[in-house]
Amino acid sequence: MKYLFLFIVFLYQQNTFGQYYYRDIVTTGENNVAIASLFNNKVTNITATEYNNRGQKNTDFNDWQDINHRDRIIRQTTRDRLTKTTVYTRVDEQFRVVDIADTSGGIINNIQYRYNNKNQVTAITKHIFEPALNTNQTEVFTWEYASDGLPLTMKRIINKTDTTEYRFARDEQGNIGEERQYRLNLPFGQPLYYYYDDKNRLTDIVRYNTRIKMLMPELMFEYDENNRVIQKTQVVSSVTRDYIIWRYIFNNAGLKTKEVLFDKNKDQTGRIDYQYQFAE
Template identity: 30%
Template sequence: MISTNDSSEISVTNTYYSYNENNNPTKILSETHFAADDYNDENFEEHHYFYDASNSLPVKLLLVKNKKDSTVILFSADESKNVAIEKNTATGESYYYYYDTKSRLTDIAHKYQNQKKLTTDYIFQYNQANQITQMTVGEEEGAYFFVWKYTYEENLRINERCFSKERKLLGTIEYAYK
């Protein structure tokens, strides 16, 4: 993927991607332009990724917002060379990544500043083809969650369904391929 464009009646977001020789992202630039009758604005965000000597494992991310505010994010790997910890050097907040025996991401958790224990933000489940079939997303510091279920045909995602904690269907996205 080289670029994406996402637009609505009041905003347009263009995102551009650059990669290294291992096809890992080195730079992601995102520009969002907002326009309404009484409001105009722009937001810019840059992600600059830095890798280890093998050029395959991320070790640092420089996040630049609106061309001036920057934050350094550091990554640590587990024994299988998966990203295991992501630490924001400005806030000290850390995210923890967990994997199954096939190195598929299963959980993302972090500790909120007012909590003593980790809160799971995401849980992923997979089918035999290693496609994500379900993603549970935590909200409100773990007090609420949404469940996204994904269906595939011929290795292509054909729909996504979002359910509330109470198992009520909230929305559906359907895909058509040509």
């Protein structure tokens, strides 16, 4: 399995083309809710333990988080075989992520978030500096909103010169229904479509596949009675139509206690268990 847990998984492993509304707006909101739960429940440490499909512990993998309540900093350390990474996440007084820093292996990865007084993400700045490859890139994502609080446009600016605009259209219920890329004020590529259930909860992210000439889902979600995502299905290949399924279990305090991974045959391929320590 070998993936980071909680919110970092979306920030560092999200390689899907597009899905900016989901990644930057929906996921950031979910992450901030999860972080607030950690602080409000006085969690001081989290340990993740990985098991394979036979229930055997993976001794090559360790992942733990230390939560500094005074400085509002989460330090996440991951060891995978001989590789060790440490990520620092700083939150503001409202427990919103404002800065994520990873300086492992001589590479600097930094992500900064800005919000307005309506608790909306207005800008996300990502900076990657890799001296060995002479890489120094900054991406800025700036968001503009309609009067009802939903986004109208997002501009992605690379190194202050290369600008791409994304525009968002509504569905019949007023939810964000379409995300489309524009360059030089002209539409580019296939749009993304967002679908919802009767409670306006996001259920599907879909794109038209030009090879098979039909709409294909990229992500699908299921919820519990508390509106928490308890299952996420991700299509990993549009050619083979292969996909993986995550299922999540929470305790009565709303803290995630388990993630279980399945393949498209519904066979379990692994799981991660979470243990929490609390301030006295």
